[in-house]
Amino acid sequence: MKKQTVETLGFNLFRLGSVFVVLILGAILFDIFYKGIGAISWEFLTAEPRMGMTEGGIFPAIVGTLYITLITALFSVPLGMFAAIYLNEYARQGKITRIIRLSIRNLSGVPSIVYGLFGVALFVRVLHLGTSILSAGLTLGLLTLPWTITASEEALKTVPKSYRDGALALGATKWQAIRTNVLPYAIPGMLTGTILGLARAAGETAPILFTGVAFFLPFLPDSPLSQFMALPYHLYVLATQHHDVEKVMPLAYGTALVLIAFVVGLNLAAVIIRYHFRKKRG
């Protein structure tokens, strides 16, 4: 074969690959939108499920997902940022930091059901938080921590050394240099990565399964120690655990659509933050 033929063939193969990926994604989104949009109404978004979940809405599941996402963020964002600042700015780079980084990378590959089991052992049992928003949020926090740390470290790495040196040469202490001349430029990147991690956590089912999510609750959670409903689990219940699958399938698709809208919304927020700060910095 001629060199040029090989080039063209390769190029088209790669193009085919990416087109295929986009097509699959499009098909999924279209399917969910097409089958779910009919279920969406004001009542669906603001009412409790009724009549054995065959009617009514998914309000408690929306609220539950918001609550645990909030707990997840409160736990993993600061912790992840502190860890990243320590690793990137303070720790002496060597064998130990390499081992820590390797562990973090590996943690992000651990199946989410394992985090669920760990959450039961640590938060539900040992710390006596019971099956609750707190236990589930913290479990998801652990799950997102590797993402938060890695994203935050990447963000810190994009800040040039000359910003640090310039500050130090003007008599800044190390922390002053980091606080005033590194973090302001790293935080948008940190947030972007972190929000992507949160979006992933919001869609998880396994980690919340043993740590606090409820099959059905006729009322909203009234404290961080309450059980709660959540979108991904509600979806799972409707789609596979319900006795009248035919009847609730549209509701399942509606729930899926809301969940996807939530996740896409978070991703969009990440994109907007990045865009906004990039413009400001340029």
Next chain:
Amino acid sequence: MAGEAKVWTEGLNFFYGASQALHDINIKIPPHKVTAFIGPSGCGKSTFLRCLNRMNETIVGTRIEGKVFIEGHDIYDRSVDVVDIRRRIGMVFQKSNPFPKSIFDNVAYGLRIGGLKDKNKLAEVVEKALIDAALWDEVRDRLQESAMGLSGGQQQRLCIARALAVEPEVLLMDEPASALDPIATQRIEELIHQLKEKYTIIIVTHNMQQAARVSDITAFFYLGRLIEVDDTERIFTRPKLKQTEDYITGRFG
């Protein structure tokens, strides 16, 4: 070059890990003069400059031996606060490094981290520093604009203003004009000439004409050693050592 010294070193050795970059440097730098460090690339000029404000400490795995004095006080003494040293001995980097903040905030940076909050006082010092750095007339109407929008030469003068704002006694400059065009370079050189009235200036340059133009004292470094130091005029007309003469006349390096 008689008279008392502002900064001097005794038996200074410096190591990057196991490799020794500076060997037994002894030099006296007089106040209110411009001292130029010349020598071929890689001979240790920047390394030596960074020893004088302890910036080498930011590079991991480095080690220093010997002493550096400013007005009789060893800057590496345990009782000395490195923050104080860097405020007394300012630095301008080879590659201009304005922060992505406004022009005003760049110049005010050192004052603010030093705890100055008074708005009027800040504005006053910023203006004075910009005047001293010969930049005021060009930026007075756009102090709140980003420093990243300035030209290369303006950025470097901004970095000089930023260093001057904390009122250092000594100003270290590492090839401050190496990335600039001839006109911007000339402005920096004129500026250096004016600044020596108030400051003790040490400048690294790979450009011998520049050293001859701006400096009173010239120190020639080669392979991590200080070979010869003398009045600039004498170094360029009748150096004592053959090595210096060879370098000056362009026979190597």
